[in-house]
Amino acid sequence: xxxxxxxxxxxxxxxxxxxxxxxxxxxxxxxxxxxxxxxxxxxxxxxxxxxxxxxxxxxxxxxxxxxxxxxxxxxxxxxxxxxxxxxxxxxxxxxxxxxxxxxxxxxxxxxxxxxxxxxxxxxxxxxxxxxxxxxxxxxxxxxxxxxxxxxxxxxxxxxxxxxxxxxxxxxxxxxxxxxxxxxxxxxxxxxxxxxxxxxxxxxxxxxxxxxxxxxxxxxxxxxxxxxxxxxxxxxxxxx
Amino acid sequence: xxxxxxxxxxxxxxxxxxxxxxxxxxxxxxxxxxxxxxxxxxxxxxxxxxxxxxxxxxxxxxxxxxxxxxxxxxxxxxxxxxxxxxxxxxxxxxxxxxxxxxxxxxxxxxxxxxxxxxxxxxxxxxxxxxxxxxxxxxxxxxxxxxxxxxxxxxxxxxxxxxxxxxxxxxxxxxxxxxxxxxxxxxxxxxxxxxxxxxxxxxxxxxxxxxxxxxxxxxxxxxxxxxxxxxxxxxxxxxxxxxxxxxxxxxxxxxxxxxx
Ligand SMILES: Nc1ncnc2c1ncn2[C@@H]1O[C@H](COP(=O)(O)OP(=O)(O)OP(=O)(O)O)[C@@H](O)[C@H]1O
Ligand SMILES: [Mg+2]
Numbered sequence: 001x002x003x004x005x006x007x008x009x010x011x012x013x014x015x016x017x018x019x020x021x022x023x024x025x026x027x028x029x030x031x032x033x034x035x036x037x038x039x040x041x042x043x044x045x046x047x048x049x050x051x052x053x054x055x056x057x058x059x060x061x062x063x064x065x066x067x068x069x070x071x072x073x074x075x076x077x078x079x080x081x082x083x084x085x086x087x088x089x090x091x092x093x094x095x096x097x098x099x100x101x102x103x104x105x106x107x108x109x110x111x112x113x114x115x116x117x118x119x120x121x122x123x124x125x126x127x128x129x130x131x132x133x134x135x136x137x138x139x140x141x142x143x144x145x146x147x148x149x150x151x152x153x154x155x156x157x158x159x160x161x162x163x164x165x166x167x168x169x170x171x172x173x174x175x176x177x178x179x180x181x182x183x184x185x186x187x188x189x190x191x192x193x194x195x196x197x198x199x200x201x202x203x204x205x206x207x208x209x210x211x212x213x214x215x216x217x218x219x220x221x222x223x224x225x226x227x228x229x230x231x232x233x234x235x236x237x238x239x
Numbered sequence: 240x241x242x243x244x245x246x247x248x249x250x251x252x253x254x255x256x257x258x259x260x261x262x263x264x265x266x267x268x269x270x271x272x273x274x275x276x277x278x279x280x281x282x283x284x285x286x287x288x289x290x291x292x293x294x295x296x297x298x299x300x301x302x303x304x305x306x307x308x309x310x311x312x313x314x315x316x317x318x319x320x321x322x323x324x325x326x327x328x329x330x331x332x333x334x335x336x337x338x339x340x341x342x343x344x345x346x347x348x349x350x351x352x353x354x355x356x357x358x359x360x361x362x363x364x365x366x367x368x369x370x371x372x373x374x375x376x377x378x379x380x381x382x383x384x385x386x387x388x389x390x391x392x393x394x395x396x397x398x399x400x401x402x403x404x405x406x407x408x409x410x411x412x413x414x415x416x417x418x419x420x421x422x423x424x425x426x427x428x429x430x431x432x433x434x435x436x437x438x439x440x441x442x443x444x445x446x447x448x449x450x451x452x453x454x455x456x457x458x459x460x461x462x463x464x465x466x467x468x469x470x471x472x473x474x475x476x477x478x479x480x481x482x483x484x485x486x487x488x489x490x491x492x493x494x495x496x497x498x
Contacts, residue, residue, distance in 0.1 A: 003491070003496055004496065005494065005495045005496055006495055006496065006497075010495065077494070078482070078493045079481060079482060079483065079484055079490050079493055079494050080494060081494045082482065216482065216483040217483075
């Protein structure tokens with residue numbers, strides 16, 4: 001934003017809600033990373049930590065919501081200030097959802113134990129998680145730096161995350177068809193993959209908020225939807 | 240989306256208006272189209288020329304000897320600075336409420352009846368009383384003054400005096416109403432009543448309001464003009480000005496970064 005407000009307390013308010021939102025972003029990044037590490041290593045202790053620390057993310061969201069309410073009531077923000085406030089509110093709720101996905105992944109940590117023989121599956125999941133973690137980090141950086149190119153890039157990369165998810169879905173389906181004993185763990189694994197994929201969608205939303213903050217409008221949604229698992233399912237059954 | 244203002248002919252058109260007070264230029268090349276049946280708000284820091292521009296529209300600047308106005312201003316396509324235009328007649332068509340309440344040293348009744356009388360708007364006393372009551376009611380003052388219409392207007396409180404001036408301005412049924420910070424001396428209730436009146440009046444004619452309250456401009460107007468240092472910086476739909484202003488000076492002003 002350009003120069004400061006004549007009323008400097010207004011600047012302090014805006015800085016505070018933004019820094020709280022970014023702190024939330026940091027917690028979510030850690031949660032997602034730890035949830036994936038816990039899964040890979042079968043580290044139940046780390047998984048338990050992810051599950052318990054989700055409370056801190058929820059609390060921050062509530063705190064941000066109250067602060068935003070106060071800023072709107074007392075400062076009547078307009079134009080760029082209003083977009084700052086609205087984007088912080090939206091991003092906080094998006095991050096809260098991402099925290100829930102990480103917690104949900106942590107809850108299912110035990111399953112990879114049963115799937116350890118499938119190293120390709122493991123690798124695919126790790127690759128997807130890495131793509132999504134970077135998307136999340138870059139989306140938050142794009143917000144801080146008001147970096148439109150970086151935000152656009154995050155939106156582009158959601159395509160990659162969707163593709164990995166689609167191939168993982170296909171792989172899981174094959175496993176289940178070949179060996180019904182894998183159905184239970186495969187279902188869990190599918191939920192995990194879906195959670196990661198959803199975090200990717202949310203990282204895209206965060207990047208869109210960064211664009212909205214600067215330009216006042218959202219990028220046009222002309223990307224084709226990349227979740228083609230409904231098609232895959234029919235293909236697999238028929239073919 | 241196109242608004243009615245963009246498609247219909249403007250009520251007032253100003254082209255390349257310059258205003259000087261002696262050697263000091265107060266307005267620089269201002270051009271603007273003011274729509275009919277809508278509220279247009281003028282905003283901007285103190286001294287930027289809002290009142291000066293408002294006074295051009297009904298030739299009030301003629302009464303300031305050192306003031307010189309150039310450029311074209313038309314009302315319904317007619318040049319208001321044409322030598323054949325009678326400024327008194329023009330001011331009945333283009334009413335004005337000033338920044339400071341200025342009731343005449345006459346009774347409340349006579350203050351409101353003044354315009355209708357000189358313009359012969361009533362055929363008898365009963366009709367005149369009707370006009371006065373209606374104007375006072377619409378200015379949200381009737382209940383407070385109905386029992387003392389013959390007492391001096393100057394004996395009212397500041398906020399009541401302002402509403403009296405509004406009643407006086409609307410009693411002649413103007414086509415355009417210019418209001419220079421009409422609510423600056425009013426409490427929140429009277430302010431809300433005047434804002435309601437402004438909405439109501441704008442269904443029939445063009446209202447131009449100067450205000451220092453961003454919230455008021457946002458609440459009452461459809462179009463907003465932002466003035467800065469004697470220049471018209473930005474003029475557009477109020478929704479856009481308060482959400483996505485295109486000039487960085489407008490944004491700085493409405494978000495409270497420049498005074
Ligand atoms: N009668 C006058 N004689 C000399 N200079 C004047 C006169 N009226 C206004 N000015 C000057 O013209 C400039 C614009 O004044 P104007 O009253 O139009 O500002 P404004 O935008 O209405 O300000 P405010 O919000 O404080 O009412 C100022 O610099 C002011 O000093
Ligand atoms: Mg003024």
